[in-house]
Amino acid sequence: MALPAGAGGPVAPPPHPVPDPAAAKAPDLLGRDFTVGERGQGPFLAAAVRPLNELAHRLCRSVRRRRHQVRAQTSHYRRQAESGHEDHVARHEYYDEPRLLDGVRAGEDPMRSKKVGAGFEIAGLEGPVCPLLHCSPAGATVLLAACSGRLTRWDIESGRPTREFQVPENASTDTFALTALLLPDRQVRIAAGDEDGLHLWDGVSGRLLADAAGGDRIFQIAGGLTSDGRSLLVGTGVKGLHLWDPVTGAPLASPLEHVGDVVAVTLARLRGGSSLIVTGDYEGVRRWQGDLCESSFGAEIDAPHIDLLTTVYTADGRPLIVGVVEEGEVVRRWDAETGEEVGLPIPVEGEFVRTATATVSGRIRLFTADQDMVRQWDLLSGESLKQTFAGSYVSAVSLPDGSALLAAGTSGGSLTTHRLV
Template sequence: MRSRKVRDGFEVTGFTGPVCPLVYLSPEGRPELVSADSGRLLRWDVDSGRLAAYFQVPENAANDVLEIKSLVLPDGLVRIAAGDEFGFCLWDGESGLLLSDAVGGDRIYQVAAGVLNDGRALFVGAGVEGVHLWEPVGGRLLSSPLQHLGDVVAVALASLTDGRSLLVTGDYEGVRRWQGEFCEATFGAGIEAPHIDMLTTANLENGRTLIVGVVEEGEAVCCWDAETGQEVRPPISMEGEFVRIAVASVSGRMRLFAAGDEVVRQWDLLSGEPVEEALPGSYVSAVSLPDGSALLATGTRDGKLTTRRLS
């Protein structure tokens, strides 16, 4: 693999196939970057673009690209997690040590992470058998899979203005919200939306949280208020059947990044207006930085990883 400086970031080429990036903030507030390609995880130095560490690979690592998520625990530990056809995998974010492998024995479509209002840190996953919950220190299952009304394929965690936490799930009929110690009780009415493919959440500066979802097999991205379930604005039309999304704040405005058809496009999340130029990529990750800028990372199907700082 070869790394070189590009505009406001760096570019790495030479991956053997698709590459999925993950950017997040360390316990000290520094941006970190991990890439996943063909069952392999690598950590990169964000400033230089140099390879910093290899993660331990599961024995049954699939050739599929893992879509990874990060979680910084209240005590400063960092966890990286992913789901695959065998179950839930968990790594220590600093050492790259594999802490648990194939937990749950279920195919996991999407993983989400967060710290609930009662202080509990949690990973959740959408699986064939239902919704799974894991504790993030060692990856232990917290309960039996939560039975879902439909085939759950997407999950996210959201917070309300009063501090309560919600689990948000997506299926082929729409979005559902859950609360309770193990997210077992419904919250509000279901949000009708055709064929949810992916979910994430956006926390606004006024304390309001939005649910952002890819619908209709990648035809559009919708945005709902997490508390009321009301649609915030008309859907944004997308291009491509495989669409991945990320959100981050740039200069005080929440921005949507959507990757589809090898192109990453940007919009103002609240207004739906297009922002700046398009970038190459089929996978995307973004994180808000303390100085008001954002770090964007994109990955292509032909093996290129790129970062860019946006301000």
């Protein structure tokens, strides 16, 4: 099924073992069936465990969802308590206009900004700082940071604020997972999700285009192109998989429930030109064809307890799916076309791991951030690199000269950038 014309232009699990039909059945005192078979020289009883497995999966799914929900809810309620607002207060209370800044917000002390090597450090912010680096249509590097109810653009050279975006008063910026999308007409969209839905901004003016679209708690948002070259925003939520028009933020369909209880999502463009929507849930990773995930693509990838998905492209254009799995214990990579795993799992051993990737001197680096430490890895070989940075949130962008820029935000209110060569 194709997307509406107005849209913006950027597997089944393995079967359970089947008991031998010839085996005798012996009910226990609770009326449950047990299979009587032979192992070695003596009989044994093998419980029919499928109901227990299904119960365990449901409990696991419930725990995973609560984990994501609590992380968003904690920030939301803390902000309400600090501001004295109740749940019924209207969310649509934001700045009348996006504001140009001269480096210091009106009525506030200057941010403590200083040069550090080839980057800068900003201290004095309040609460967790979630950065986003992206490239403008002209090729310039842009830095945004969400912190304490604000979304601000910073000058990449001086480390001073230059523009304040419109943000709904009660938006949970502490849990924003920001993403940028360059549309075919060279417009820029910035998207984030919280417990109320999608927030969408014009990336140049900072004007808010959509507030709480979808009416759902959003776990992850991704943007990309469909097989016919149209741009698309997708997001995972409690209600299912959401699809939005990135031009306006309007929903393109009702939340998709047939894809499962998804937590993570990314889009992957194959070398043949077609695109996949890749979703992750408590059982594994699935690849979908069609704008509305009409059919599965290949077999399900075994990746339990998925947290986060992203797509990386190698020098020859091969798309790799990168996933944080097993509750932050490891990062795994798969070929998006074949589903085959690439290399051994990378043991990041975190809890709430965020990731970013960039190419430095021709090699793709993976950055993992957790508990205010950013570590580096060679994405393909899994080799750990010694240099670390402070930060629980991370973003990176590759630069034309073969270097990369990294932005890291801490949970305690500081933001740093680092030039990597």
